Amino acid sequence: MLHSSGERPPYPRNLDTVKHATETPDVEQPWSELGLKQDEYERIREILGRRPTGAELAMYSVMWSEHCSYKSSKVHLKQFGEKAPENDAMLVGIGENAGVVDVGQGYAVTFKVESHNHPSYIEPYQGAATGVGGIVRDILAMGARPVAVMDPLRFGAADHPDTKRVLPGVVAGIGGYGNCLGLPNIGGEVVFDDCYQGNPLVNALCVGVMKHEDIHLAKASGTGNKVILYGARTGGDGIGGVSVLASETFESTGPAKRPAVQVGDPFQEKLLIECTLEIFKENLVAGIQDLGGAGLSCATSELASAGSGGMRVELDTVPLRDATLSPEEILMSESQERMCAIVEPDKVDRFLEICEKWDVIATVIGEVTEGDRLEIFWHGEQIVDVPPRSVAHEGPTYHRPYERPSWQDALQADDANKLPRPASGAELKEQVLKLVASPNQASKSWITDQYDRFVQGNTVLAQPEDSGMIRIDADTNLGVAVATDGNGRYAKLDPYAGAQLALAEAYRNVATTGAKPLAVSDCLNFGSPEDPAVMWQFAEATRGLADACQTLGTPVTGGNVSLYNQTGETAIHPTPVVAVLGVIDDVTRRTPVAFKEEGQLLYLLGDTKEEFGGSAWSQVIHGHLGGLPPAVDLERERLLAEILISASRDGMIDAAHDLSDGGLIQAVVESCLRGGTGARLVVPDGLDAFTFLFSESAGRAVVAVPRSEELRFTDMCGARGLPVTRIGVVDGAESDSNAVVDVQGEFVLSLAELRTAHEETIPALLV
Amino acid sequence: MTARIGVVTFPGTLDDRDTQRAVRLAGAEAVPLWHRDKDLKQVDAVVLPGGFSYGDYLRAGAISRFSPLMETVIDQAKAGLPVLGICNGFQVLTESHLLPGAMLRNNHLHFICRDQKLRVESDRTAWTADYTAGQEISIPLKNIDGRYVADERTLDMLEAEGRVAFRYLARGEAADGYGNPNGSLRDIAGITNEAGNVVGLMPHPEHAVEPGIGTGRTDGLGFFTSILKKLVNV
Amino acid sequence: MARVVVDVMLKPEILDPQGQAVQRALPRLGFEGISDVRQGKRFELEVDGPLDEAALARIHEMAETFLANTVIEDFVVKVEEAEAVKVES
Amino acid sequence: MARVVVDVMLKPEILDPQGQAVQRALPRLGFEGISDVRQGKRFELEVDGPLDEAALARIHEMAETFLANTVIEDFVVKVEEAEAVKVES
Ligand SMILES: Nc1ncnc2c1ncn2[C@@H]1O[C@H](COP(=O)(O)OP(=O)(O)O)[C@@H](O)[C@H]1O
């Protein structure tokens, strides 16, 4: 096995030059061990008109892996471009390291969410840490200063012993890396479900801010321009990791074959950030690319492919941590904390000077050439001579078969609305307590308190608010908000609707805090694309997301696909995680979640129907998953968002919380706990108490309205046609020990009791 | 003429720009200082901000302590230059032996971020004159190596000489910002040297200086107004 | 009672940012001639009962499954006896 | 080239929550009979040139001023030779 530590690659140690490859066409090559299929290997031979050298084979194999080439997914991802809504705010779309959105006042914001699932299962701390490191470099490579991170996470059952191993390690890794970089963590998700046992999902998002004129692209142009590799030395980290980690299931990878894991060095990355920003400021780069999966293979071929000329690289000039690395290994190494820049010759000295100032190693490793070949040399001998596009952008495309699974009908027919419901106020009360204490609904502060949310001094909102919000200009109070959401249970019941519900929820979360949703990034976590049922889920989810983005006017700007999340035959729930970015002109107008002022009126916005398919209630009380997810009404989501934004801008509401998993009661309890207040609720006419409290109908939010604003607010909702129902009042303060959640005629729960139930679950499971 | 307050950047410092903002908000001039320089650019006071200088590798503050700039800071601090060390800066001060004791991994072994309640124990330092002894404030705490330790004799001496500058407030539940967050001995959150010019603490006053941002409180502004008044009155 | 020491070091091919930071700092402190530094962990275990084969085997298993993460770390189990060339404490 | 090892441990009177956490976890993992665990650091230094008195004295000074914080930690400098009762790697 190529990547098991200590062993050498299975091909000849003596240098396999281009000349040698031409002369020895019949040499056996380990294309299969490197994850290539027979026809892919044949295609490489066809492109080159000869057999590839070992180094070329290494490059093609990593770049044509599922992870780098999106070969199974790209026919579906195309829709994000084809159906992209007109949006003047888009400055850079899909295809670059991350999309860029205009947020006004000359500012541009870039954001992207990515997965680091498999590595985090093997080595939770380092896997998660390097996941953060990777996405931060993507953002940096666009020319932006990274300003915040988020971490949507999914684990197996909360009480499973392996969750005790994986979760604390992942959280420590995300915190250890992000905290050390000085990036506030402003939100994310923590979801537990059996389906993620053995396949935890560790997604990481980063947001960056720049001025329009600072946008940088990953391309190498200008003959004679220098290629500079800077950052950490190259070691044997994760060699083969890209192809092996991302394209095979774990079943086949016993401990003996465990691939090398990358270790992150957040301190080095912090230096890389400051150094790069200073280099940008002095306008010293013509093109730039981070090194992530597939390392130098990826960076050099992508830069050359996107640019106008060719590229020549002297691979033996690459600074090494391990002098015994072969050229193939150097090309495939995934050593972290490295960047590659294209620099005009007369700017090289200044570039190197800035690197020296920040103690960052920088080396000129090559230059942009005339022509259109990527040529790589090892001690003067040519080992790579390829058309870069064929490596980076013209990899294989699969039209994998997909088919609606046979079990889908039975699953949808297993209607959650028929489950036994609580029959009395006492039973309702018991179920409410169970719900707010269940691992998925419980407070995540044991986790999120391990993340620095204050650093950089611009955090307006952070967890547990509906979206994270960052001020980007201290003089004008311009800010951006981001929320990430995904509900694998909904998506399992209906992947098309599930993806739309994920978008709708993130969109709603952003609007709830007062920001206007602008753009989307997504991380699509699925099982094996070789299973037609999984491929159907994938096709449905992408179609659903693309359609919904079109309707809501929020284009997908970039994202990531993670496949093969499965153990044996069993795939995870299809889990599209959607991030929505919004803008707010004045962050002082943001709407928090907390109910603070006694006497304020509580209004429910939107329609509540009997919708329990995939609900938290069906999971927590009945261990059930079946039926249909809540109906999607995107026009309603848009209207609700407009109302929430207007109400925040005009000071009509003091608090708001979107309704999602757990329904109204979960939202009200969270807002009360956050504000240290109680609430008295009245079941509205036409609804039964159970549906009122637990339904998960989409397109809803609860708001706290000062009495002086009541008329103005309800008039606005009425005029625009949004259903608005008065459901109660904020009453009682925790500090006076008289706060309760009182659902009149049904039950009363003290806030203290609710707090204990909500806050003690996670620590009890993990400590 | 206003006071010039130097803010040091070591490799891995995170809160330098935030500290500069806090200094400016208080009305002073913020002067960036670079770890490789020996020269303090004639500043009237120095802040060593928070972060993970050198990644906190080896021990928090251990490597920064040997920077060229710190040699000057150590000399001048002994001669009376006001120096404030926040979080990582506090760790640098103990590693430099400008302040006694040491900082260790939190007793629960986790990074902790929260709005922390503190009591200002001494208003006689250069950095706390705008508070009154006994005043309770709330400012962000965020660290993993925040457990203050020293031997009994040192602790007794600090208490006897009134050199405990801040204590974690032990009332109520830990979850709402009360309580000793990390096992620091005698609930010590910050201390001062004998002369009162050198102060170090783990929580972050520079992250509580603007309404609506961070915790939304401004309890930390007093550090910067205190030093400004002292310097301008001199 | 006996003392067993388990030394856990990152595998040689794995990046050791801590050791690297220490090594880079040394020349600045005036210490030349150290060409590499690796930083690892040392566990000192106080073992009740006799330190027989079985006990050592158990400790070895503990080191392998718990004290070290063998994906990235190597470990050595030693019974503490008269120290080697101990220079000072 | 010679290898010098510096072991740094917290002084006995200083609380070692890392060691304690390890010790508390052991019974849960089925390892009984470990009455105390302390966790410290191990530095492996590769020294260029001869390892004479002078070199060792310098390393000792380095350990005292830099590798350990003697306010809270003790250290031992050892020249690595044939290992002690090494059980396995
Ligand atoms: N892993 C995490 N990292 C950071 N914040 C998190 C994480 N998990 C949950 N949160 C935060 O906790 C809060 C509640 O999460 P959740 O109930 O999923 O929000 P919502 O239902 O509004 O999408 C949100 O502010 C979310 O950002």
Ligand SMILES: [Mg+2]
């Ligand atoms: Mg929400």
